[in-house]
Amino acid sequence: MVNGCVRGAEAGVVWPSNGYHELEPGEKGTTLAVATDGALFEKHESLSCYDRYKGLCAAAFLSLLTAALFVLRSGTLASDMCSNVILLYAEAIKFTVAIAYVLHSRQSHKLLESIPLAFVPVTLYVTINLLSFWALKYVDASLGALMSQIKLPATAVFSRLFLGRVVSFNRGMALSTIFLGSLSIAAYGEMQEAHAEAEAEAEGVLLSHVTMATYLLATLALLVESCLSAATGVYTQWIFNGSMDLLWVRNAQFALISMVQYAVLQWVVEDNTGQCEVAADVRGMTVAALFATMGISVALTLLWLGAIEKTVASVSSVILTMVADHLFVLHTVPSLLQIAIGSIILNGIIQFSLSA
Numbered sequence: 001m002v003n004g005c006v007r008g009a010e011a012g013v014v015w016p017s018n019g020y021h022e023l024e025p026g027e028k029g030t031t032l033a034v035a036t037d038g039a040l041f042e043k044h045e046s047l048s049c050y051d052r053y054k055g056l057c058a059a060a061f062l063s064l065l066t067a068a069l070f071v072l073r074s075g076t077l078a079s080d081m082c083s084n085v086i087l088l089y090a091e092a093i094k095f096t097v098a099i100a101y102v103l104h105s106r107q108s109h110k111l112l113e114s115i116p117l118a119f120v121p122v123t124l125y126v127t128i129n130l131l132s133f134w135a136l137k138y139v140d141a142s143l144g145a146l147m148s149q150i151k152l153p154a155t156a157v158f159s160r161l162f163l164g165r166v167v168s169f170n171r172g173m174a175l176s177t178i179f180l181g182s183l184s185i186a187a188y189g190e191m192q193e194a195h196a197e198a199e200a201e202a203e204g205v206l207l208s209h210v211t212m213a214t215y216l217l218a219t220l221a222l223l224v225e226s227c228l229s230a231a232t233g234v235y236t237q238w239i240f241n242g243s244m245d246l247l248w249v250r251n252a253q254f255a256l257i258s259m260v261q262y263a264v265l266q267w268v269v270e271d272n273t274g275q276c277e278v279a280a281d282v283r284g285m286t287v288a289a290l291f292a293t294m295g296i297s298v299a300l301t302l303l304w305l306g307a308i309e310k311t312v313a314s315v316s317s318v319i320l321t322m323v324a325d326h327l328f329v330l331h332t333v334p335s336l337l338q339i340a341i342g343s344i345i346l347n348g349i350i351q352f353s354l355s356a
Helices: 049-072 083-105 115-135 139-147 151-163 169-202 213-238 242-272 284-304 305-317 318-331 336-354
Strands: 030-036 039-045
Touching: 030 139, 049 151, 049 169, 049 284, 049 318, 083 242, 083 284, 115 213, 115 242, 139 169, 139 242, 139 318, 151 169, 151 213, 151 305, 151 318, 169 318, 169 336, 213 242, 213 284, 242 284, 284 305, 305 318, 305 336, 318 336
Parallel strands: none
Antiparallel strands: 030 039
């Protein structure tokens, strides 16, 4: 056993292509509910070390992308492109990649299977993305990172209720460290930015034209987005069912349905409003490419690690968000307190990984 995962040779088994091994009585493993014939039942999960390391790489990349998107979608760095158009381009990129894999693996016959299952996460993801894009136009990246911390306890609760995943004591303590540390560092960053704005307004410089009502509504939207994201991650892990081929088939279905929904929303809601640009620009297309890459990273992390681990990667991006926000938006250096809290979060992440 290495870092909590069993090598196939040591266990005396040959790993299947999806990385899951049905444990014999007496073997140790975590409990996971999976779908078979539309029903949920209890099954033991044990990841191969290779899949676990691939999942950790995907999770680290996801954390980096999440931080970059927080900064690029907020404040002066935000694009003038309509959010629906940016997301439409992102889904088109994801669809192209997914279709290429499906055709290469000769799984095209599965594209029309179980499409109704895809509508639930797609609709939730569309709602999540639109809430996030709208809210981050009116709040700063620090508040966005602060509200995203709700995903961690929410995902743990949903995983326990719907997937039957039991979090061990050691992992629970590590999750608590990550959650409280991320919450503290995001709250501290938000307090710093609020203080800077108050000082500027006292000197007669208005940094923000956002009303209090809009600010509170945007904050509420981020809270709802975090809870929906937690629930959607758990549901998506369930329908992937541990299969790489099924993951790409689902991603192709997700992307196609999402493109249709974003196109309709752009035509019905934002067309001819004059509040945003339909034409592509560099910032908007950069966000679209990053968003598509993040979506693929989310799917791979869900497949190889799970919903809780995916959320840990997203939540932990608060450290990178803080650094990027200071360097590229505030043009300052993080304080010693922020660096210290960031070190605590990193320690929690390490302990969480080692206690798997």
